Amino acid sequence: xxxxxxxxxxxxxxxxxxxxxxxxxxxxxxxxxxxxxxxxxxxxxxxxxxxxxxxxxxxxxxxxxxxxxxxxxxxxxxxxxxxxxxxxxxxxxxxxxxxxxxxxxxxxxxxxxxxxxxxxxxxxxxxxxxxxxxxxxxxxxxxxxxxxxxxxxxxxxxxxxxxxxxxxxxxxxxxxxxxxxxxxxxxxxxxxxxxxxxxxxxxxxxxxxxxxxxxxxxxxxxxxxxxxxxxxxxxxxxxxxxxxxxxxxxxxxxxxxxxxxxxxxxxxxxxxxxxxxxxxxxxxxxxxxxxxxxxxxxxxxxx
Amino acid sequence: xxxxxxxxxxxxxxxxxxxxxxxxxxxxxxxxxxxxxxxxxxxxxxxxxxxxxxxxxxxxxxxxxxxxxxxxxxxxxxxxxxxxxxxxxxxxxxxxxxxxxxxxxxxxxxxxxxxxxxxxxxxxxxxxxxxxxxxxxxxxxxxxxxxxxxxxxxxxxxxxxxxxxxxxxxxxxxxxxxxxxxxxxxxxxxxxxxxxxxxxxxxxxxxxxxxxxxxxxxxxxxxxxxxxxxxxxxxxxxxxxxxxxxxxxxxxxxxxxxxxxxxxxxxxxxxxxxxxxxxxxxxxxxxx
Amino acid sequence: xxxxxxxxxxxxxxxxxxxxxxxxxxxxxxxxxxxxxxxxxxxxxxxxxxxxxxxxxxxxxxxxxxxxxxxxxxxxxxxxxxxxxxxxxxxxxxxxxxxxxxxxxxxxxxxxxxxxxxxxxxxxxxxxxxxxxxxxxxxxxxxxxxxxxxxxxxxxxxxxxxxxxxxxxxxxxxxxxxxxxxxxxxxxxxxxxxxxxxxxxxxxxxxxxxxxxxxxxxxxxxxxxxxxxxxxxxxxxxxxxxxxxxxxxxxxxxxx
Numbered sequence: 001x002x003x004x005x006x007x008x009x010x011x012x013x014x015x016x017x018x019x020x021x022x023x024x025x026x027x028x029x030x031x032x033x034x035x036x037x038x039x040x041x042x043x044x045x046x047x048x049x050x051x052x053x054x055x056x057x058x059x060x061x062x063x064x065x066x067x068x069x070x071x072x073x074x075x076x077x078x079x080x081x082x083x084x085x086x087x088x089x090x091x092x093x094x095x096x097x098x099x100x101x102x103x104x105x106x107x108x109x110x111x112x113x114x115x116x117x118x119x120x121x122x123x124x125x126x127x128x129x130x131x132x133x134x135x136x137x138x139x140x141x142x143x144x145x146x147x148x149x150x151x152x153x154x155x156x157x158x159x160x161x162x163x164x165x166x167x168x169x170x171x172x173x174x175x176x177x178x179x180x181x182x183x184x185x186x187x188x189x190x191x192x193x194x195x196x197x198x199x200x201x202x203x204x205x206x207x208x209x210x211x212x213x214x215x216x217x218x219x220x221x222x223x224x225x226x227x228x229x230x231x232x233x234x235x236x237x238x239x240x241x242x243x244x245x246x247x248x249x250x251x252x253x254x255x256x257x258x259x260x261x262x263x264x265x266x267x268x269x270x271x272x273x274x275x276x277x278x279x280x281x282x283x284x285x286x287x288x289x290x291x292x293x294x295x296x297x298x299x300x301x302x303x
Numbered sequence: 304x305x306x307x308x309x310x311x312x313x314x315x316x317x318x319x320x321x322x323x324x325x326x327x328x329x330x331x332x333x334x335x336x337x338x339x340x341x342x343x344x345x346x347x348x349x350x351x352x353x354x355x356x357x358x359x360x361x362x363x364x365x366x367x368x369x370x371x372x373x374x375x376x377x378x379x380x381x382x383x384x385x386x387x388x389x390x391x392x393x394x395x396x397x398x399x400x401x402x403x404x405x406x407x408x409x410x411x412x413x414x415x416x417x418x419x420x421x422x423x424x425x426x427x428x429x430x431x432x433x434x435x436x437x438x439x440x441x442x443x444x445x446x447x448x449x450x451x452x453x454x455x456x457x458x459x460x461x462x463x464x465x466x467x468x469x470x471x472x473x474x475x476x477x478x479x480x481x482x483x484x485x486x487x488x489x490x491x492x493x494x495x496x497x498x499x500x501x502x503x504x505x506x507x508x509x510x511x512x513x514x515x516x517x518x519x520x521x522x523x524x525x526x527x528x529x530x531x532x533x534x535x536x537x538x539x540x541x542x543x544x545x546x547x548x549x550x551x552x553x554x555x556x557x558x559x560x561x562x563x564x565x566x567x568x569x570x571x572x573x574x575x576x577x578x579x580x581x582x583x584x585x586x587x588x589x590x591x
Numbered sequence: 592x593x594x595x596x597x598x599x600x601x602x603x604x605x606x607x608x609x610x611x612x613x614x615x616x617x618x619x620x621x622x623x624x625x626x627x628x629x630x631x632x633x634x635x636x637x638x639x640x641x642x643x644x645x646x647x648x649x650x651x652x653x654x655x656x657x658x659x660x661x662x663x664x665x666x667x668x669x670x671x672x673x674x675x676x677x678x679x680x681x682x683x684x685x686x687x688x689x690x691x692x693x694x695x696x697x698x699x700x701x702x703x704x705x706x707x708x709x710x711x712x713x714x715x716x717x718x719x720x721x722x723x724x725x726x727x728x729x730x731x732x733x734x735x736x737x738x739x740x741x742x743x744x745x746x747x748x749x750x751x752x753x754x755x756x757x758x759x760x761x762x763x764x765x766x767x768x769x770x771x772x773x774x775x776x777x778x779x780x781x782x783x784x785x786x787x788x789x790x791x792x793x794x795x796x797x798x799x800x801x802x803x804x805x806x807x808x809x810x811x812x813x814x815x816x817x818x819x820x821x822x823x824x825x826x827x828x829x830x831x832x833x834x835x836x837x838x839x840x841x842x843x844x845x846x847x
Contacts, residue, residue: 018727024691028729035331195679196687196695198648199742202672203699203749213698217689355764356735470634499633500791500836507840526765533840569769571798573821573837579773580798583766 035297042293048286056102063096067253076269086271089261094271097253098279104247104254105283108169108238109231115173116180117227121219123177124184125211129192139185146178150233151240158246168247172234183226187219221298229291232284239280255280318488318520319345319367322381326359326366329374337362337375339544345488349514349521351531351552353566354541360524363541364490367522368401369394385487403433406481410493412473415480416465422449422476423461426483433484448479453509471502475509482513489514490522495530507534528555528566540566543590562589594657595785596622596645596753601654603640614640615652616809624752627779627786629796629803629817631833636806638789642755645787646677659752673703676746680758682738686730692716692741693726699749715744718781720774736767740774747778754779756788760795772799793837797821805830 014031018024036042055062071091079086085094127138145153150172157171191197192215200210241247242256250257255276262273326338338359343350354360365371366382369389382389384400392400409415417425426445430436436444442461449457452475460472468476474494481489491510495503511534514521525531531538532555540548540563548560558564565583603615615637622628630638644652647663656663658675679685686695696715700708713723719740730738739759746754759775760768776799779786790796796803797817805812805827813827825831 016728016732017724018691021691021693021727024727024729038331195681195685198646199677199679199685199745200698200702202646202676204673204702205698209702214687218687355766500793501633501832504836504840511842528765529839534842566765569766571769571772571794573794573797573834576817576821577798579776580769582769582773585766 032297036293039293039296041289042296045286045289045291045293048282049290052102052283052286053106055099056106059099059103063093063099065093065096067096067100068092068251076265076272078269079271085275086269088258088272089265089269094258094275097258098255098275100253101255101258101276102279102283104165104242104252105235105238105280108165108172108247109234109287111169112173112176112234113227113231115169116177116230117223119173120177120180121184121216121223124181124186125188125215125219127181128185128188129207129211129215135185138181142178142181145175146182148175150175151237154237154241155244155246158241163246163249165248165252168238168241171241172237176230176234179230180223180226183222184219187222188215191215191218221294225291225295225298228287228294232287232291235280235283235287316383316386317344317346318385319343319522320381320383321367322379324363324366324377324379324382326362326371326378327376328372329376334376336544338366341541341544341546343539343546343549345520345522347518347520348537349523349535351535351538352522352524352541353526353528353531353538355526357543358541359544360526360541361492362544364407364492364522364524367490368405368407369397370401403484404486405488405490406484406486407490407492408474408477408481408494410496412468412470412477413465415477416473418465420464421461422463422465422468426461426476426480429480429483444483445479448483449476451482451513452476452479453505454479470498471506474498474502474506478506478509478513482517485517486519488520488522490524492524493526494523496525496527510534528563529570545590547589560589561586594621595624595626595659596620596628596787597655597657598641598645599655599657601641601644601652601656603637603644603649603652605651613809615644618654618804618806618809618811620804620811620814622785622787624785625779625783626802627776627788627800629800630787630789630806631791631793631796631803632806633791633833635808637809638806639757642677642757642787642789645753646675646755647672673699673749674751675753675755676749676751677755677757678739678742678746678759680761682735682742682762683730685742686738686745688730691727691729692721692733695741696745696748699745703749711748715748718747718778719744720770734767735763736771739763739771743771743774743778747782747784750782751784753785753787756786758790759788761790761792768795775799793820793833805833 012023013027015027018027069092071087074087074091075089077083077087083093083095085098088094088097123138123142127135153175154168154171157174158167161167161170197210197214200214238247239254239256239259242254243260245257245260247256248254258276259273259280262276265272321344322342324338324341325336327334327336341359341363352360352363362371366375366377367384367389371377377390379390384405387400389397416422423442423445426448427438427441430441430444431438446457446461449460454460454472454475465473494510495506498506510521521535523531523535532552535552538550538552538555539546540560542562548558548563550558555567558567562583565581568581569583571580598621599619601615601618602613604611604613606612618637618641620628630641632638640649643649645656645663693712696712697708700711705711712726716723716726721737721740721744725733725737733741756775760771763771772795775786778784788796788799797820800817802814802816803820804814807829812829813825815825815830819825820834823831823834825834
């Protein structure tokens with residue numbers, strides 16, 4: 001039997017003579033991954049996020065109780081083997097509620113990111129590429145949204161619409177897209193003067209093609225970094241809205257809301273507020289660490 | 304016009320004594336060898352170091368000044384400046400040498416001048432760093448230095464900010480700054496590469512005169528073989544981190560290493576018309 | 592026979608009102624089909640601006656630009672563009688950093704709707720002396736000379752009539768420059784291209800071009816043939832200065 005290719009996956013990925021476009025793309029993705037993996041803090045952040053995501057997705061399978069199962073005789077129990085994080089004022093298991101709460105927080109962050117990236121990119125790239133009146137108008141609109149303090153504007157919007165997860169997402173997204181637009185515009189202003197853009201125009205490429213195939217891939221890295229770091233904030237803002245009773249409505253488990261009710265019991269039953277608080281901290285920290293790591297990968301500053 | 308011979312009757316130590324120098328750089332993808340077994344000495348003369356990109360010529364200059372960056376690993380049997388070993392020298396003592404007895408002029412003056420300070424102030428600061436001058440005296444010395452590098456209206460130019468200088472003027476300012484401490488050795492790393500051809504000439508004339516007047520040693524790093532051969536006493540040709548040829552400048556036409564010959568042959572010349580330029584064929588054996 | 596390129600009293604200014612600066616001042620020249628015409632000058636001479644204006648990057652000009660009998664206005668039809676292509680100075684920004692060599696050369700074919708693109712890409716890579724095995728590399732995995740070859744491949748794959756070359760070898764090592772210049776020369780003869788070659792190096796222009804214009808601060812100082820340049824037979828003072836500055840440096844005899 002003829003000896004087949006003995007190259008391992010690794011070698012195939014990092015070869016410097018890729019045999020196809022797919023191999024080249026996978027290879028460069030792998031290299032970026034290796035670069036990210038070099039940073040221990042980023043790996044920590046990533047692992048925390050992955051664990052949280054896993055728990056969130058499989059919440060019913062990894063929690064011993066139902067999130068809304070009340071047991072008034074077991075109210076305000078301290079952490080024990082039966083209830084790892086203790087119980088709250090209605091006897092509900094806090095660990096279960098924290099896990100279910102992660103569903104709310106993480107999904108809000110994710111959906112906001114998915115909304116904000118396309119809108120911000122579109123507005124920013126269009127303004128940066130075409131310049132002139134288009135740029136001025138789009139940037140003034142961006143400035144208007146940028147001028148409001150985020151939490152306040154989110155509050156106003158949520159109260160205007162019916163409070164709930166959907167409106168929280170809407171409100172936070174509305175206040176989050178402007179910085180992404182500005183970033184995309186700044187990158188586009190620089191990129192559009194590159195020789196390869198001139199070359200593309202000279203070949204007859206339309207503006208749309210240039211924006212979509214040439215400029216967007218160049219803007220993506222810094223936008224991704226920015227949005228990842230921003231998601232840390234989004235998690236906190238969503239919790240803030242929940243804290244004020246404007247996000248997920250009770251009895252839905254949500255970290256901010258849990259913090260809010262836990263306030264009254266802080267001195268005697270510290271666990272009611274502390275564990276959701278820690279979860280919030282961990283989620284935000286993990287996103288920050290991951291974002292920092294991504295920035296070092298995409299925009300390294302060599303010594 | 305023959306070049307002035309190196310002063311061989313000196314019994315003193317060579318100014319620079321480099322033996323078996325290896326420099327590697329740690330990168331994210333492993334260790335890269337920048338210099339391999341480089342050995343040379345330098346007296347009171349002008350030494351040219353010529354090479355293409357990746358030859359390691361700039362690394363030589365930076366290693367001498369120990370500004371190669373913390374990713375650099377330097378090993379050598381000997382690396383001496385005026386009899387002092389540079390390898391084990393503590394940073395504090397290295398600072399005495401760097402910028403005082405050994406200075407460097409680089410390619411782009413804009414990266415070496417502080418953009419928010421006036422030119423005169425930067426020169427004055429350099430004056431005061433190496434002496435006990437007062438402010439007024441230092442400013443006057445700064446203006447004098449600008450005059451020495453043949454800047455017209457030196458008093459006015461001293462009030463300029465770096466971004467107001469043209470390429471040639473910026474280079475003169477940098478030369479002025481590097482000459483203030485009256486160094487024994489001046490390292491020039493592609494000092495004229497970013498300048499227009501006519502301005503290049505002027506800067507070279509200037510360097511020529513100043514180096515001769517102050518009896519400094521000069522290490523002139525460049526990619527331009529013809530330029531260096533007209534300017535220096537001796538030339539080292541580097542290829543991929545190694546010195547492949549060492550000869551006197553006026554003996555360049557008799558160079559023996561195929562890389563040197565190849566370089567000499569492949570340059571377009573204004574003297575004759577050729578159909579195709581000679582192309583350098585790299586031999587892997589040159590890297591041994 | 593009409594010239595391939597006719598530039599007549601071209602004027603380009605930047606800035607408005609009192610800040611307006613004449614970057615190209617009343618420049619005229621003609622280039623025959625298949626010729627290599629050089630433009631030499633120092634920084635600020637306007638030589639690159641002329642190329643960019645011909646390419647259509649500057650709409651702010653007065654004067655006539657006629658390519659292959661067709662006048663170029665400030666607003667052009669998309670069709671008119673692709674007959675003129677450019678090779679840029681900096682190999683590091685000439686190619687899209689996140690796209691493979693294959694993508695960069697394929698794009699013009701995709702945009703213009705050519706069939707049989709795969710074969711054309713491979714042929715073009717071979718024409719510029721690159722192994723097709725390099726096809727899926729990214730620009731940062733290529734040397735400066737290789738990048739420039741890819742840029743050249745991209746420029747000629749659409750069969751332009753005119754190739755504008757803006758210091759194409761200035762950023763390359765000497766040995767690599769020789770290869771690229773030979774390549775450019777060979778391609779010109781093989782495909783009957785017309786070149787306008789801008790450089791600050793007289794020796795390079797003297798080698799590549801048949802005729803050249805010497806520019807200083809936006810003005811054409813003189814137009815002469817490469818032969819005249821080699822003989823040092825220049826009418827204007829500035830040209831003679833340039834020639835003198837391009838000769839190998841000779842140390843002054845110092846009196847001790």
